[in-house]
Structure formats: C-alpha cells, structure tokens
Amino acid sequence: MIERAFIGRGRYQLWLAGWLIPVGIGLACYLFQYSHGLGITGMGRDVIWGFYVAQFTFLVGVAASAVMVVAPFYLHDCREFARIVILGEFLAVTAVIMCVLHIFVDLGQPARVLNVLLHPSPGSVMFWDMIVLTGYLGLNLVIAWTTLDCERNATRPPRWIKPLIFLSIPWAVAIHTVTAFLYSGLPGRHLWLTAVVAPRFLATAFASGPALLVLLCLLLKKAVGFDAGKEGLRRLSFTIVYAMLANLFFIFVESFTAFYSGVPSHRHDLQYLFWGLDGHAAMVPWMWLSLLMAVASLPILLSSIRRGNQRRLALACGLVFFSTWIDKGLGFIAGGLAVSPMGTVASYAPTVPELLISLGIYAVGVLLLTLFYKIVLSVRAETESP
C-alpha cells in the first residue's frame, strides 16, 4: 500500500519537494542548536520552556481530538463520519510524531533521551506522558492501517481491531490529561496549578482538532475533489461549537477564581497575559486576539451550519484553530513562566532559529500527512471506481 504515497502527478511531486525545503532549513538550524546549546533560543533561567514545549502541548490536543470522530463512528455507528474517520486517525498519528519531535529538540542532551526508558521513573508525569503518547501513536497507526487495508481488499476488519479501537477512545482523553498533569502538578506555577487545566486542554483540543480536520477536508475537496460528505462536516461543526463554548466557560471560571479571590499569585499570570504586568505586555494583543477569535467563531459557525455555507465554515474553523493555537501554543507556557520563582516578571520571545526549527517540524507533519492522505485517497479511488 505504501508505494501509493509516492506515485503522483508532477504537481504532487512538486508539493512534496516544496515542503522538503523548510524541513532542510529546520534541520540546519537544529544542527546549529545542537552544537551551540539551547542558548540560541529565547529561553533562559526564568522562562525555561518556550515555543517548543508550547507546540508540543498544542499538538497533543490535535492528536487527542481524533476521538471526536472515532467515538461517534464506532460507538454510535454515526455513518456520516465514514469518510472522515481514517483522516482523523492519520492526523492523530502525524500530530503525535510532531509532539515527540518538539520534545526532542527541546532536550539539552538529546543523545541521552533513552535514559527515560533505561531509568524508568514512575513518579514522574513525563515518564507516563511518554508511555501514553507512544501507545496512542501505535494504536492509531495499527487501527488506521488495518482498516484501510481491509477497505482495499473489500474484507471485513479483523475481530481484534475492535477492542483496540475502543481502547483508543479513553486513551485519547488520557494523553491530554497526562499532558495537563505535567503542568498542573507543579507547586508555585500558579497559572498551571489549577484543576481546570486538564478539562480546558480537552475543550480546546476538541475545538482545534476538529477545526483542523474540517479545514483539511475542505482543502482536499478543492485540491483533489475528495468529498468528505456535507453531513460529516456539519456534525463536526457542532462538536467545535460545544467544545469552544466549554473552553470559554472554563476561561471564565478560572478568571473568576483568580480575580475574585484576590490571591496575588493566582492572579498575576492572568494579569500578565491579558493586561500586562510590571511593564511586560508582549502577550496582551495576542491573548485578546485569541479571545476575540474564539467568540467570533461561534456565530459564524452556527450560521454556516444553518446555511451550509462552506466558505463561512472555513473562516470559522480558521478562527477556532488560530485562537486555540495562540492560547496553547503561545500563551499557556509564556504565561505560566512569566512570573519567576523570585516574583520578578520575565518576558520571552522566540528567536528566528527557534521558530525555523519548529517550522521544520510542522513541515515534517505536512509531508507525513500528505503521504498518509495520498494512500487513503488512492485506495478509495480504487475501491470506488466502477
């Protein structure tokens, strides 16, 4: 099956070759970082994590969101997702790979990464995060590949696949919960030290992931004429609306607790993000933009559902995606580390090589996703052609 990924017309080959360029640039920057140390990034003794860890956090959400198509399809037999479900699974696989790469480039001693396995530390949430992420990667890869293979051979999926699929559903929730626990179990990091992190992570995940999936379906339709089915997209839009509403609600309850209680440490990080603290206000426009996009996406989504307008749907999904990306991919880490353990405020801005390394990883993601989707579409084209 795999050979189908590389067979295509000139335009397809060009697309693949084009994305190899940012991969190459990212790799070159990484070699630079590897030889000079992480000092070439914008991180430092106060803001010890930055863009890489933030992208990791965001992408775990994208990976987990596959459950929003897998669960309805397999648990409730929701046929509208028949054409989308495998796209969601391959998106999850790609997202996990991008997560792992982002963690890898963040390590000071990447050559020793296997120490996590050589000296397993079950008391460390990071150890468990690694277990659940690799498990999730394996599950989705096996499930997607096997079901696709059966589709191609017009056979019924083997029986053992069902339990794996059912396992992948709680597993998806687990990867993002464990990722939230990386942060919410740390004393003294007050933006993170709250039980709302895990539920809010899930809410933003279930908004951003399906939004990306909708965008991908619309793109595939434009580029290669693949029709995911109107009903499927409509259902996904509802998922996005509810997840976004839940997210906004969580932001509201967290802000209430922080500001009404008046506890300074609880309040400071949110203050830094939305109003600026001690003259550090770099995140303020971003955070308000994120909030604005989140709120604006809702009426646009609802009207696109009512009218079946795909342009509006694309716009709304774009808004949702970027809103959650700013929230998790910029604000969450920078905000959590803004107030240093000494109570001083530290700003962070990523450097160019840092951004290029991350871009390189995203380009790897685009390439992988292209190859996966190419296989899916060629198998579909074969089985559906009369």
Place this chain on the structure above:
Amino acid sequence: MLKLTLLAAAGLARRRPLFAALVSAVPTDVLKPGAALRSGRWAMVIDLRKCLESKDCHAACARACHLEHNVPDIANPRHEVKWIWREQGAHLFPDQLDEFRGAALADQPMPALCNHCDNPPCTRVCPTGATFKRPDGIVVMDPHRCIGCRFCMAACPYGSRSFNWEDPRPSLKHVNPDYPTRGKGVVEKCSFCDERLAQGRMPACVEACTCGAMAFGDLRDEQSPVVKLLRENYSIRRKPELGTQPAVYYLVSK
C-alpha cells in the same frame, strides 16, 4: 565500576601480597571513609542578623562555592549559572515581609541556594532519576544522567536550579581540578558540598562566611549547632505554604 574493581583487588590482595600494593595505591584523599561527616538530616541555618550586618564580605560564600565547584561566570543574565547567590529579601520571601519591620529586609541582599527540601518537587518530576534525595536529605544531581528536559526547574518553586544554556567551560576563569566541570545542556545546583562532607569538611560557603552567619549540621541531633540555633531563635523558611519543607532556615530574631 570503581567500587567493583577495588573490591576485587582487595579480595586478591588478601591472598597474594603482590596485589596489596595495588590496593594501597588507591589515592587516600578520595576515599576516606572514617573521616566522612554523617547526618540523619543535613540542614543549614543562616543568621540574617549577622549576615546583613557584614558589609565587607563581598559575598564570600558565593565566591568560595563557585570557585570550588567550577561554576561559570556568565555575563548574559538569561544564561547565568548560580549555586548560591545574593538575592533581595522581597524575592526570597514574597508575601512574607510586612511593610513595617519587614520592609527593612525587603531590599537587603541575602543568600539564596537550593533548600534541599524534605519533600522536593524537583526530584519527583525528573523522568530519569538524574536528581534524587539521599537518605541524609541532600538533593543531588547526576549531570551524566540528566537529559536536560528542565522539568525539575519548572517544578522547583525557588529558582534554585540552573541550566547550562551554553558550554560553561569557556566562562571558567579558574578551573579547580578536584571537581568536575559540566557541559552544555544539563542542569546543576548546590549540592550541600556532598564531596566535602565525604572528606569530613564543612560546606565551602559555611567555611568561607566571614561573619559566622552560616551554620550547618544534623537536624536529628539535639546537640548539633543547627538545632540549638533553631530552638533559641525565630526562623523563617521560603514559601512554607507549598509543603516542600526547606532545610535551609533563615534566623530573623530571638
């Protein structure tokens, strides 16, 4: 490995005198088991009254420590590596100093170092066991195992840990050949001078302090100087509300 070789050599030496020479050739300044200082729970007491009065020590504690342990002197504040340093009182004790008597302490520089917490969050989160608490309470770092994920730095609520954002060796003005240097990409911090304790010596900062403001000893031993000081004076610890149970106490008054 070294231990195994020594044991094997010792075993052989008993039977063949030729090998005895090998055993006695072990450098005596490295292994001096009899002289090591031992404790049930190491702790430090810093008498702020004495510390703040001394005007001309020029942070002798920090200089001694950093020289001894090959801690680099990096100009870029984002990349600084520090084991013990002077920090404003308001930074050490946020929300703990009132605006009256406390205000006098708020802008005074005082020593900050790893608290060797009894309930250390840094060791809990480490995914490789590269940092761990010894039975005597010292929280140590194994820079050879550390993968540089900086999870321990996110977990330490005191900013006690430093990451080597760049190769520290070019920034070393003098190298102490008796203590290892570190490379880029690993975390390091104060070790309560475990290597000196093993040789029967007090921590470098305690020894260097010109005004006798630092005491070091066993918290489980009623006769130890730290217990005496803590029984007779009122002490505060950093961020007690977090439950980390710091083993560095700061004396503020009788």
